[in-house]
Amino acid sequence: MDLRYPIGKFECPKIITSDHVERWIYDVEELPTKLSNLVSTFSEQQLETQYRPDGWTARQVIHHIHDSHHNGYIRFKWALTENKPIIKAYDQQSWAELFDTKSAPVHLSLDLIKALHAKWVYFLKGLSAHDLEKEFIHPEGDILISLGEDIGIYAWHGNHHFAHLQIIAQL
Secondary structure (H helix, E strand, O other): OOOOOOOOOOOOOOOOOHHHHHHHHHHHHHHHHHHHHHHOOOOHHHHOOEOOOOOOEHHHHHHHHHHHHHHHHHHHHHHHHOOOOEOOOOOHHHHHOOHHHHHOOHHHHHHHHHHHHHHHHHHHHOOOHHHHHOEEEEOOOOEEEEHHHHHHHHHHHHHHHHHHHHHHHHO
C-alpha cells in the first residue's frame, strides 16, 4: 500500500452524474462521525504518531482536515457569487507546522468539522445542476474546477485522511 495515498488519488469521472454527487455528499456528511468515532480513543502518543515517515501526526491531520474543508466551503461560495474566481490557495505544509496545528486539542477541530460539515451538506444539497457546473480557477496550474468535481475532491480528501488515521489506529 502507498502510505501517502492509501485509497489512491482522486479520479473524477468524465461525466458527473447525480448518483456521484449524492454519494460524495453522503461521504462529506458522514466524515465528522467517522472521524470522531475513530480518534476518540486515541492516546496522546497516537495523536503524536505519523502515519508514514516524514508524514503528519494524527493531530496535524485532524487539524488539517478542518483547515482544508473550511477553505473548501468558502471556495464554493466564491464560485456561486463570482464569475470563475481565482481562489486563494494556501501553503498546507506551513499551516501544518503552526503552533495550533501541532499542539491544540483535537476536539477543537473535530467540533468545527462537525459544525462545518452540517452547514456544508445543507448547502450542497441545495445546489442545482446549473450550480454544479459553476467553476473557480485554482491558481496552482490555472486549473478550472467545477463545483460538481469539487464535491468529489472533498469527499475523496476526507476519506484520504481518514485512511491515514486508520493506519495510525492499527499501529
